[in-house]
Amino acid sequence: MSEQNAKDATANGTKKADPKNIRVPEQDYEKIGLMAGIEIHQQLDTKEKLFCHCPTRLRDVSEKTGEIKRYLRATESEMGEIDRAAEEEMKKQNRIYTYYEFDSTCLVENDEEPPAPMNPEAFELSLIIAKMMGMTPVQQVHVMRKLVIDGSNTSGFQRTSLVALNGRIPCIEGGAGIDSLCLEEDAAQRVEGDIFSLDRLGIPLVEITTAPDLKTPQEVKEAAKYIGMLLRSTGRVKRGLGTIRQDVNISIKGGARVEIKGVQDLALIDEVVRREILRQQNLIAIRDELIKRGAKVLKEVYDVTELFRDTESSILKRAKCILAIRLQGFNGLVGREIQPGRRLGSEISDYAKKCGVGGLFHTDELPAYGVTADEVAKLRGFTGAMPEDCVILVADTKKKAQCAIGQIIKRSELSFEGVLEETRKMLEGGSTAYMRPLPGAARMYPETDVLPVNLPTEYWDNLVIPELLTAKEERFVKELGLDPALANNIAFSVRCGLFEKAVKNGIKPALAARTIYATLREIKRDGADVAKISDDAILQLLTAVEKGEAAKEAVPDILKAVAGGADVRKAMEEISPSVSTEELSGVIAKIVTERSDFVKAQGMRALGPLMGVVMQEMRGKVDGKVISNILKEEIQKVLN
Incomplete structure (x- = not known):
């Protein structure tokens, strides 16, 4: 059962705007005291994982070679405390299933063998990134354990290391700080529910955390970019x-720090910030209104199963147990929208869902969804609810309903605190849902199986910083004469290195850029699997075109053939066989002679139409520039 306010129809059937398409307006962010920061987790492209020698490639779940079932428990920190986020996760008591593959996982991922020493390639790359951001490295890097028991780490913790501190983001007006850079192992990938695949577990990644210096949603977006x-x-x-x-x-003035996980779409980051600001403002307003009303959460639980014995609501009809509580003075506030597609009822429902129920009903949204006005009146009468009160229902098995009603009471009481420190997940469109409390200091403790790594000063000094993509883009325009848009596309392309290699080998920059960026995109849209086209194959083809061994016009068809498994040379011979100058001149002379009257009438204007005829005849076997030169000569002969 879902929290019914999330549906597209109101109780009277009126259509509502799709929350995904709503854009929250801008505000005076200085006035509301916005403080924002981002954490970016980026996988490193290394040959091996961070603490073992397995490759860093992902496999399809169908390729699994075995599975393990386990339960995870939270452990106490050195201070004798259990982290609040881990403690809540442990309440689920879910059995975790993990899939593994023999060629991409080993005993380390299965927590059956101690980790190997830290991968030096990943360590070096993390230092290069830190140096690019002007950070100060840590002289001795220690590995820590970060408590994670949601099933994504078989050991119950994630290994992480602080590598560098205190960097800067120059693109933000007035500057913005980078607090830290950590090198850590990635978590296992969730397949579905409590099933995880271990091929991703252990892939090195850097975690870059900015200071809370970002003062507008746009600055958050620019920093991430x-x-x-x-x-x-x-x-x-x-x-x-x-x-x-x-x-x-x-966070905003009067609110609290909230961490929103999994903001994948760069284009949505600013909208996520605007929606969270709106959510915090509305929760503060609801808190103030509750206090003003003298509202209370009455903890008496009512079993109202019999009241809905003959209901037309399919959800309530099939439930074994229906429980209710009365929220004194909450009327109209549980159903109040706090961000697009979300209400206070949604926040309460998130807590209830931790018990395995689908959601809840509340009288701010009833009668609706098969629940009649008469049933609502009986419900209010049975619970003693006054007009200013709100009644919340939850329906499921008795065990789940009892667990859920406890969580509903807990979250309703927390409404008097306004905004809560918590971790939330992003929903489609930019709104968010509760995941768990913010973790505290108790989740971190030292890793005893990995030795610290020393960083000599001379090692740091000798690290070479690569050229920024923005600098490449400018260089491609100034030195290679590329169009600015094409220069931007190729500089940020995953095959930028191939482009630079091609130019170094004598390929014309425009030809290389158009082929590597535009042509590959075009044939991908046509269904070609461009991932199967190697850099060497593209370079071989471009070299052949440059030497006149293949026509530019034939490049798309040749690449499609290569994507289908053909050899480059064989594809060239079949699609663009070499044509001698004599043979080409003969074909063009024949075409011009047969159309001599047209040529005499049109003069050099005949070049365009005849060019099309010749190109069709040659079918990409010859470069268009060569055809054009010979065709001009033949037309001149007829005109003279």
Whole structure:
């Protein structure tokens, strides 16, 4: 059962705007005291994982070679405390299933063997990134354990290391700080529910955390964009869906720090910030209104199963147990929207869902969804609810309903605190839902199986910083004469290195850029699997075109053939066989002679139409420039 306010229809059937398409208006962010920062988690493209020698490639779940079932428990920190986020996760008592593959996982991922020493390639790359951001390195790097028991780490913790401190983001007006850079192992990938695949577990990633210096939603977006550009400038980070993850930390005056996980879409980051600001403002307003009304959460639980024995609500009809509580003075506030598609009822429902129920009903939204006005009146009468009160229902098995009603009482009481420190997940469109409390200091403790890594000063001094992609873009325009838009596209392309290699080998920059960026995109849209086209194959084809061994016009078809498994040379011979100058001249002379009357009538204007005829005849076997030169000569002969 879902929290019914999230549906597209109101109780009277009126259509509502799709929350995904709503854009929250800008505000005076200085006045509301916005403080924001981001955490960026970027996978590194290394040969091996961080603490073992397994490759860093992902496998399809269908390729699994085994599975393990386990339960995870939270452990106490050195201070004798259990982290609040881990403690809440432990309440689920879920059995965790993990899939593994023999060629991409080992005993380390399965927590059956101690970790190997830290991967030196990943360590060096993390230092290069830190140096690019002007950070100060830590002279001795220690590995820590970060408590994580949601099933994504088989050991119950994630290994992480503080590598550098105190960097800067130059693109933000007035400057913005980078607090820290950590090198850590990535978590296992969730397949579904409590099932995880271990191939991703252990892939090295850097976690870059900014200071809370970002004062507008646009600055958050610009900071994320800049750091992403800087990471890609190394040419040694993984690309594609899921390889970079962005978390946003937000607070306003009178609110609290909230961490929003999994903001994948860069274009949505500013909207996420605006929506969180709106959520915190509305929660503060609701708190103030509750206090003004003298509202209370009455903890008496009512079993109202019999009241809905003959209900038309399919959800309530099939439930074994229906429980209710009365919230004194909450009327109209549980159903109040706090951000697009979300209400206070949604926040309460998030807590209830931790018990396995689908959601809840409340009288701010009833009668609706099969619940009649008469049933609502009986419910209010049975619970003693006054007009200023709100009644919340939850329906499921008795065990789940009892657990959920306890969580509903807990979250309703927390409404008097306004904004809570918590970790939230992003929903489609930019709104968010509760995940767990913010973790505290108790989640970190030392790793005893990995020795510290020393960083000599001379090692740091000798690290070479790569050229930024923005600098490459400018250089491609000034030195290679590329169009600015094409220069931007190729500089930020995953195959930028191939482009530079092609130009170094004598390929014309425009030809190389158009082929590597535009042509590959075009044939991908046509269904070609461009991932199967190697850099060497593209370079071989471009070299052949440059030497006149293949026509530019045939490049798309040749690349499609290569994507289908053909050899480059064989594809060239079949699609663009070499044609001698004599043979080409003969074909063109024949075409011009057969159309001599047209040529005499049109003069040199005949070049365009005849060019099309010749190109069709040659079918991409000859470069268009060569055809054009010979065709001009033949037309001149007829005109003279």
